[in-house]
Amino acid sequence: MKISVKKKIIFLIVIFIAAIFFGISKGSADIPFIKLLGDENRAILMLRLLRVVMAVLVGSGLAVSGIVLQSTLRNPLADPYLLGTSSGAGLGAACAAIFGIGQDLFPVAAFLGAVASIILVYLVARQGGKIPAHSLILSGVIVSIALSGIMVFLISISPDEALHGLMWWIWGSLEVFDLRLILAVSIIVGLGIFVVYIFSQDLNAMSIGEEEAIHLGIHTETVKKLLLVVTALITASLVCIAGIIGFVGLVVPHMMRFIVGPNHKALIPASCLGAAAFMMFSDTIGHAAFSPLEIPIGVVTAIVGAPVFIVLLKVKQKII
């Protein structure tokens, strides 16, 4: 009955590869896989490959951010948008739309909004050079609510077309619109995940308790600050290319804890694979299920993810 962690990771790699093929072969247009490789369908193939890249970036970035926040704050309900990134990005984009800044600068505005909101959350949470977990969570919630309020206010007083350009932000999208942007984001996400992985041992210690980690020789405040900045940058950059995609960053880390356990050395790679595959399946379902209608990916992740999570939770309870 016992399956080693290595075998479980290999199993996840298989699912990941299957998801890539699934994502490439299915889409709004139904084209057999072999034909996709032909010259006449090169554009479609490229488009689908880019969506795969987006799915990998968004999935793994959000999952790793979720892990960092859950472990450092020791709060199972923490998700990547806890630090106010989503509402900050939304507000940034809303401002850009309302002040008539060009569409192609929206992501930049969103990124700046996200970073500004994170700084605000830090400033509110800080108590004498330290960032206590509970005060970070509270300040994240407060700043998010305030910024969303301002965003909705701005949208409601502005003419309709500005509002329309922002709707996709609410439920997210893997639509690719700028290759340079994807490149920049993939560098941030890739480096970010690498940095988090370097600290996987520290995260193990910190997830059992902050004082426990100090007694194991870890500079908990420094590590916490560094990793929170890294995850904030990852989420901010992802929000500006994909909008807000809920559930992945909260639930995939939990699913993977059920499968490979809480040890971050296995949990981080497993979550990257699992979340990327989950995003590809969700995206493809969103495209193919009611084609030609498209369902926003955030809707799919919520509808598919919730039951999967509940089943895992029930199964887990039975085992204990």
Added chain:
Amino acid sequence: MGAFFSIENISGGYGDVPVVNDVSLSLEKGEFVGLIGPNGSGKSTLLRLVTHVLVPDKGRTVLAGRDIRTMPRKEFARQVAFVSQDTTINFSYKVREIVLMGRIPHLGQLELETKKDFAIAESALKLTGTLHLKDKEIDSLSAGERQCVIIAKALAQEPSLLFLDEPTSHLDIGHQIKILDLLKKLNQENNLTIAIVLHDLNLASEYCDRLVLLDKGTIVTQGAPEAVLTYPNIETVYNTVVVVDKNRVSGKPNVVLVAGSQLCRQK
């Protein structure tokens, strides 16, 4: 050459009001020292001030001739380990994973555990009688089992000094004796220096070579249990009437509580 571990004029606490006031205390190698005192007397705060958890306002702590602030944290953790009162762990780590975390101070940032680390973790499990639990999840254990595992983790650090903050206060008497017997054995056989905060004065009397009585953030008195656990000392510090008897087996002081004594004093 000073003491093995010396606390020099430490003051500090949480925020502006210091909980610990100008406390100096030395521990010699191989000692078994008990810290006692009423709630809020600063016992736990003192331990936190000398183990990097809290930054002292004043004073310094010296380990083997070196100020601990100048030592790399991991080097400190290779010599000093800490067991707290109650460690609740939210995530389902396996027992062996928890104990293996005790090896973190001995590993580089990305270094993987070697056979040696696994062997040390396993012998820590054996020593604490928890080897049979190694594949269980930590959150499925009883409080007594969990505390033994936490001690095993501390032992996997291979420390020469072990701090414990009321490690037995949630446990039944069987588990209390089991854990303190284990500590005594480690103290005698491995020359492990132990400083332990205990609420139970009789346990402190039975196991410790030296007791340090704290009240309102300062040391009231210290010395052998016979010298510290006298009824005048206890009555002043705890504001409670007691009778100090002798344990018929060990000959150590035995503190007997007197019910209703607080009411009598109020009259």
